[in-house]
Amino acid sequence: xxxxxxxxxxxxxxxxxxxxxxxxxxxxxxxxxxxxxxxxxxxxxxxxxxxxxxxxxxxxxxxxxxxxxxxxxxxxxxxxxxxxxxxxxxxxxxxxxxxxxxxxxxxxxxxxxxxxxxxxx
Amino acid sequence: xxxxxxxxxxxxxxxxxxxxxxxxxxxxxxxxxxxxxxxxxxxxxxxxxxxxxxxxxxxxxxxxxxxxxxxxxxxxxxxxxxxxxxxxxxxxxxxxxxxxxxxxxx
Numbered sequence: 001x002x003x004x005x006x007x008x009x010x011x012x013x014x015x016x017x018x019x020x021x022x023x024x025x026x027x028x029x030x031x032x033x034x035x036x037x038x039x040x041x042x043x044x045x046x047x048x049x050x051x052x053x054x055x056x057x058x059x060x061x062x063x064x065x066x067x068x069x070x071x072x073x074x075x076x077x078x079x080x081x082x083x084x085x086x087x088x089x090x091x092x093x094x095x096x097x098x099x100x101x102x103x104x105x106x107x108x109x110x111x112x113x114x115x116x117x118x119x120x121x
Numbered sequence: 122x123x124x125x126x127x128x129x130x131x132x133x134x135x136x137x138x139x140x141x142x143x144x145x146x147x148x149x150x151x152x153x154x155x156x157x158x159x160x161x162x163x164x165x166x167x168x169x170x171x172x173x174x175x176x177x178x179x180x181x182x183x184x185x186x187x188x189x190x191x192x193x194x195x196x197x198x199x200x201x202x203x204x205x206x207x208x209x210x211x212x213x214x215x216x217x218x219x220x221x222x223x224x225x226x227x
Contacts, residue, residue, distance in 0.1 A: 037165075045157075045165065045208055045219040061216055095164050105212045107155040109176060111164035 002026045002110040004096045009115030016086050020115060022079040022096030027110075030054065030074040033099035035108055036081050038092035038117075048094070049081065053102030064090075086119045093117075123147050123211050125220035132225050138199050142223045144192040144209035152188045153213035159222075160205045168207075169194065196225070 008020040022034070036048040049070040050059045058070050069082040079096055093114040100106035124147040134140045144154065152172040157165035167176045169185035172192055182197045196203050204227060209220040 044222045045159075045210075047217045047219070050217075059215060097164075100170070105153075105215055105217055107167055107170035107176075107210070107212060108157075108165075109167045109170070111166065113164050 002098060004098065004110060004112035006094065006096050006112045006115040009094065009117045011118045011120065012086055013121050014087060014119055016119075017082070017084040018086065018117060020081040020083065020094055020096075020117070022112060024077045024079065024096075024098070027098065029072075029077040031102055033102055033104045033106070034072060034079045035097045035099055036070065036079075037095045037097055037108070037111075038090075039095070039114070040089075040092045043092075046092075050099065050104050051079070052104055057104060059104065083117070086117075088119050091117060091119045122216055123150060123214050123218050125209055125211055125218050127207075127209060127220035127223045130221070130223060132223060133227065134199055134225060135227060136199055136201055140196040140199055140203075140225050142194045142207055142209075142225075144187075144194065144220050146190045146192075146211055148214075149189045150211040150213035153211060154185075154187070154192050155210045155212065156183075156185055156194045157208045157210065158203075158205045159208065165208065199225075 003025045006022045035050040051070045067085045095114045096112040097108035098110040154172045156169040159165040173185045206222045
């Protein structure tokens with residue numbers, strides 16, 4: 001069974017930085033692209049970023065491009081999201097999700113429970 | 122980017138009844154359409170991909186159909202555990218985009 005466990009959320013001031021992590025188990029991690037999706041309080045789902053299985057391809061939503069960096073360590077089965085220059089509108093629960101294959105734009109067939117990021121002074 | 126819309130926003134049904142949700146894409150997404158279920162405090166769960174294929178372990182009462190720009194999701198014989206919010210998502214084009222969600226409640 002695939003398990004994804006996010007961590008690193010918390011309260012941060014506007015303009016600050018935060019690093020989210022996701023540990024994966026129960027799968028050959030490097031075979032799959034991985035994705036971050038966020039959900040603002042009471043709102044719907046918003047795709048944030050995707051990284052290919054071999055980390056040679058990354059994609060970002062326009063809303064986070066230039067501020068967020070996705071990365072992965074296939075030797076540790078971990079996925080990270082480095083967030084900088086945070087804004088109030090980045091406040092959300094951030095979910096780590098597994099893509100169906102190694103490439104990128106696919107359905108998301110496993111999700112974590114999420115970690116809450118609050119950007120406020 | 123492709124805009125996804127869902128209707129209705131809220132659907133009130135009783136256990137044992139059928140619930141039908143619609144999803145529309147602003148341009149064709151072929152059959153690259155998924156449906157997810159989300160319950161309060163939980164991450165989403167994949168139910169349907171490829172517009173009509175049930176994900177592993179998903180009961181047969183969940184079904185999907187459609188292609189291009191119009192899609193339908195149906196829950197037949199609604200169970201108490203099916204009351205949740207349902208999202209459609211296209212993955213035909215970058216960026217992948219989600220519909221606003223549809224709440225199925227009693």
